[in-house]
Amino acid sequence: MKKSTTGLLLGSALVVGLSGCASSASTDTSSNADKAWYQHPFVCGVAGGLIGGGIGYGTSGESDEDTGAAVGATLGTVAGALLCAEPNKEPAVASPVDSDGDGVYDENDQCPGTPAGVAVDAVGCPLDSDGDGVPDFQDQCPGTPAGVKVNALGCEADLVLRDVNFEFDSATLTPQAEQVLLGVAEPLRNNSNVGVVIEGHTDSTGSAEYNKKLSQERAASVARFLASQGIDPSRMRAVGYGEEQPIASNETDAGRAENRRVELGEWQ
Known part of the structure; x- marks a missing residue:
């Protein structure tokens, strides 16, 4: 060859x-x-x-x-x-992960799973501006004084829902009252493990029996509105006390106005 x-x-x-x-x-x-x-x-x-x-x-x-x-x-x-020969390979570099999207990477996040849109601190935990142990996004009473014991709603005691008023001699919420309740509903949605009691109160005008019935209807009206905003009805209990628990004198217009109120408390 x-x-x-x-x-x-x-x-x-x-x-x-x-x-x-x-x-x-x-x-x-x-x-x-x-x-x-x-x-x-x-x-x-x-x-x-x-x-x-x-x-x-x-x-x-x-x-x-x-x-x-x-x-x-x-x-x-x-x-x-x-x-x-084995081709040269660049070492794979893992991108940092922020699973809950709060701006703090998982490796440094001490509170993973924070709900979307909730403000957090440097370690990824929801802000608690008043330091009462209830995060701001769940707190019905922000600004509680330091060292004060609070309930699961972040309040020292039952919260009087200011400006939650009704049409005269009825259980129909005023437009202003509905706006106030919108602000109440958001923390309640975020604090979904807490049950609440809604208490209706009246002044002493009229019979005690009538006032108790009216206060019950008003408390139930508030509960229905909150339910329309996504609060589970099973978490709420409406109670009417009528004129039984005044917080001011019924002898003056100002006192009677204070006694006509709705309160929000923790249902334990």
């Missing part, structure tokens, strides 16, 4: 053989230790050296066969090893 023919055959073998190794290596994402034996750069280098040496020998003249074989072997070894 002529040398040129030998070189051509060996060259074809080099291209086919090493291309197979290289393609296998390029599609393999595992480490060198996990590769098939024929995919390792060392094996590919040896194969390339043998084939390259043959090419160099087959294509050189009679006077420089040794030199041609040596040069071919060197080039074949390098080419084979490079074709099967």
